[in-house]
Amino acid sequence: MKYLRKAWPLYILMLPALLYTIVFKLLPLYGLGIAFKDYSLFNGRDAVDAIAASEFVGLDNFRKIFSEPEFLKALANTFIIGALKLVILFPLPILLALFINEIKQRHLKSCLQTICYLPHFFSWVVVAGIFFNILSTSGLVNSFLQMLGLDKINFLMNGKVFRWVLVVSDAWKETGFSAIVYIAAISSISTTLYEAAEIDGAGRFDRMLHVTLPQLTPSIVIMFILKTGKILEENYQQILVMYNPVVYETADVIQTYVYRMGIGQMDYTLGVTVGLFNSIISFALVLLANLLCKLITGRTAI
Amino acid sequence: MKKPRGFKDPAYVIVSYLFPIILAIIILIPFLNVSAKSFSSSSAIVSGSVFFHPIGFDLSNYSYILDTGLFGKAFANSVFVVIVGTLLSVMTTAMVAYPLSKKELKCGKFFNYLYLFTMVFTAGMIPDYLLVRKLGLSDSLWSLILPGMIWTYNMLILKSYFEALPQEVEESVFVDGGGYFCCFFNFVLPLSKASLASVALFYGVSYWTDYTKAMLYITSQDKKPLQLFLYEIIAQGAVSGDMSSSFTLVSAEGVKCATIVLSIVPMLLVYPFIQRFFTAGMLLGAVKE
Amino acid sequence: MKKVYAICTLLLLALSAFAGGSQEVQTVEPEGGKPVLNYVYSNVAFNPEEEPIKDVLEEVTGYEVKYNMLPAENPAMKLNLELASGSKYDIVRISTDWFANLVAQNALLPLNDLIDQYGPNIKAHINPEFFASTTVNGNIYGIPNGTANPYGVYWGIAFRQDILDEYGITLPNDLDSFTECLRQIKEKTGLIPLTTTEPLVDHIMSAFSLSTYAREENGRIVLRPQQEGMYEYLEYMNSLYEEGLIDTDLPINKKENVQEKFVSGQAAACLITYGSETPMEVMLPALRANFLDAELSYILPLKNSDGERQVSQLAGVTDMVVIPVSSEHAVDVIKYLDSTLIPENSKLLAIGEEGVHYTVDESGAKIPILPKFFEDRGNSWWLVPLNDSYEFSNYWAELRIRKNEDVFSTFKELSKSAEFGRIDPTAYMPLTEVRTEYEAKLKNMERDYYIQIICGAVPLSDYDAFVQRWLDAGGQELTDEINDWYSSNN
Known part of the structure; x- marks a missing residue:
C-alpha cells in the first residue's frame, strides 16, 4: 500500500497512452480474424459484422500462400535483403553522428546535418528516378566506366548487383535522418566525462572510443532491436518502385509479391494473412534481438 | 604527462570531416537537379538538358500547383495537424515512457511487452479504417492525428533516455517531499530537451509527410493535407488516355519536382530550430545542483 | 514551469476528447424539393465545385449533385470499404474492372425496371450491345459508357525522318525491312534505334499476325500466350534486344525516360501516342527546339507473310455508372441520368453552344474556340456521368483532340492505321467473377514474363513451361469461360 501511495502518479501518467493503445491498437486486432476466414466485405450487415459472419477456414489461407514456390522465394529474398541492410546500414548513422560530433565549426556542422537529412523527405518514387538516371546503361556511372x-x-x-543498389540507395536516403537519434544522444553526454578523459591523455579518437561510444550504448541497443523488428516490413515501397521483372529472382520480397498477386482483386484476406505471418516472425526476431543485446551488453530494451 | 598522439587523431579528424562532407555533396547534387527542373521550362525538362541550374526559367510549374486555390487550405490543414499532433504525441509518449523507465513500477514488464507487441502486430488497413469510421472520425483532421499518436519506437527512445538520467536528481526531490509528478514535470522533462526534441522531430516529420491516412479517411476537398494534395496532382497527371486532361503545357516531371521542393522547404526551415536542442552539456548544470 | 506543462497537458487531453465531428456522406433533403445526389468518381486534379459545367448540369437536370472524389491510390478498395460501411452514395462512376467485383458482392441495384419506367433517353441513346457488358444473369447493374465507333488506334511508331533522310535509310514496311532499318540506324548513327517501355509493340506484332488479346483460331477463342505467332514474336524481339536494336533499358524505362531519349535525340524511333504517355504538345515543340529540321514519319503496321496488316483497336465499354444498394434515391438518379441524355442537353454538356464554344468549318468539322471551350467544357468528361453512345466522336473525341495542333496531327497520323484495325471479340462480353479474378493478374504475369524473355533473363526454351504456368494460374479457366460465352453467343 505504501507503494501505491507513492506510485499512483505514475499510473495516472500512463493513462492516456493506455487508452490510446486499447482503442487504436488492440481493438483493431479483431480484424486479424480475417486471416482465418473466407472473408468478403459484404457478408454481414457491415464490414465489421462481416468478419464474424464469414466462414471459418482455419489455416487454409496460410496453406494456400505457402504452397506457392514464388512466395517461398520471396520469403528468402526478404530475409537476405533484410539481413544485408541491417548489417551494412545499421552502423552508418552511428558513424555519421560520431563524425559530425567532431566538427567544431558550428555553421558547417549545422549545414551538413540539414543537408544530410534531406533525402529522407524524398519519396521513393523520386529517389528511384534519381538512381535510374545515374545507373541506367546510358547513365552517369556507366559513362564513367566506359x-x-x-x-x-x-x-x-x-x-546480384541490384540488391546492392537497394542497399546503397537506402543508405543515401536514410543515413542522415537515422543519425539524428544518435546526435541527440551524444549531445546529452556530460562534458565532465570528456574533461576527465582528456586529463588522462586521451586524444579525440580515444575520447570517442572510450566516452562517446559507451555512452551511446543504450541508444544503439534500442535502435538495433527496433530495426530488427522492421526487417520484414522493410521498404517494400522502395523495391516496388525500383524493381523490374528481370530482377524478380533476387529482389522480389513478400510485400511486393503480395502486391502483384492482389492486383485487380481486392483480396483483403491475402494482405491480412501475410501481415499476420509477418507480425509473428517480427515479434520473434525482436525478442531474439533483445536476448542478444542482453547477452552482449548486459542491457535490454525491455 | 601527455602520451604521444600518433596517427590516430589526425586520421580520425580527417575522416570525420570527409565523410559527412562527401555525403552532403552526393545528396545536394540531385536536390539541386530537382529544384532546377522545377524552375525550368517544359521543353528543357523533356529534352533532359537541365542539370544544376534552371534552363528557360519558368514559374509555370509552381503556378500550376498554387493556382488551384486548394493549396492554401491544404497547407493550413497540414500545419494544424503537425502542431497539434506533435504536441499531443510528445506529451503522451513522454508521460508513458517515464513510468516505464522506473524499475520500481509494478507490472512494468507487462506493459513493456504490451507495447512491443502492439508495435509489431497490426491487423492492417481495413480494421483501422473501420475503427476510425466507427469512432466518427471520418473526414476529420483528427483522423490524421489520433490513430498514429503514440509510437512504441519513440516511446522506447524516451524511456531509454530517462533510464540513463542520474538518480540523484530524483532522490533529492523525494527528500524535499515532492512526488513523481514533481519529478517528471519539473526535472525530468527539462533535462530531456534533446531527446524530446528528436522525438518531436520524428512525430512532426511524420505528420507533415504522411498521406496514406489522408487518402483513406479524408473525402472533402477542403480537409486535404498538403502531401495528399501534392500527391494527387502527380497521380492525376499520370492518367492515360484522358483526352480532357488539364495538364496543358506543363511537363509532368516539372510539376513533380515543384511538389518536392514545396514539401521539403518547410523542413529545411524547421530543422535549425530543433538543432538548438542538440547542443552539448545540457546535463551539466543539473547534476551539480 | 511545472504548472504550464500540467495545464497544457490537460488542455490537450481535453481537446482530444472532442475529437472532431463526423463527416460521413450526408443525404440532405431540401423541403419538398429534389434530393441532393451523391456522386462518386475517380481521382482528378481539379475542384468540381469550381467547374462551370456543374451549374450547367444543375440547370439542365434540376438536380443538385454533391461530388465525392476517390483517392488516387487504391480507389477500388476505398469504394468497397465505404459501400460496405453504409456510405450513402447515389451515383458511382466506375471502370469496368471494378464492376464484377461489386456485383459479386451484391453491392449494386438492378436497374431494369427503373430504366424501363424512367429512362427513355437512356434506352434510346446508349447502344444496347453495350448493355451486355453490364448485365449479369439478366439483371442490368450498370449503365455503360462506350462508343459505337471504335476509338481508333492508340499507339504507333514514329521515326525521325530527318535522320533517315540524312543516312539514306528507308522507312520499313515489313519485318525484314524493319530489322534492316534498325540495323542501319545503329551502324550509321550509333543512336538507340527504338525505345519503348512495353514489350508488346502493336505494329511489330502485326508481322506475326497478332493483334488483339483474344482472337478466333479455328472456331475457338485463343488468348494471347497461346496464340500462333506469339513465340515467334518473342523470339524476334529477343533477337532485336540482343543485337542492341531495341533500348537495353526497356525493363527499367519509365515514360519520362522514353520521352527524354527521343526528344534529346538519343533515340531515332519511339512508340508514340496522342495520349498523355507521350505528351506531344510538349514533346514536339521541344524536339523542334533541339533539332530544327526534325520531322516524324509514322509507319503502318508491318506486313505479315501474307502481306496483311493488323492492329488492335480500342472499342467497347470504358466505364459505367452504377447505383449502390444503399442509395435511397434510385428513382431520382435515373431521372437525373436520363435528363442528361436528352439530345439537346447531351450536346450542350459535351460541347457547349455553337458560336460560343465552337465553330463549324467548311468541311463540317467542329473547331473549338480557345480558350473558352476548355475553360467551360474541358473537364466535362468527369462530371457528366453518361455519354451518348452514338455521338461519341462527335461530341467527345473530335473537339478535344484539337486541343493542341501537335496532338491533333499525331492523332491523324495514327488514324491512318485504323483501316487495319481489329476488334477484340470479347470486347462486349459481360464481366464475370472469373474474369475479374484472373484477367488483371494474368496480364501482369504475362507482361513480366515477356520482358524477362525479351531481355534474356529467361531462355526462349522456357516458353512452353510458361504457357503451362499461365494456364494453371487461371489461364485455362479464363479461356474456357470465354469460349462458353462465345459459342453460346455466336
Missing part, C-alpha cells in the same frame, strides 16, 4: 575503358554494368537489371 571512359575508364571498363565494361558497362547493368546495375538495375543484374540480379
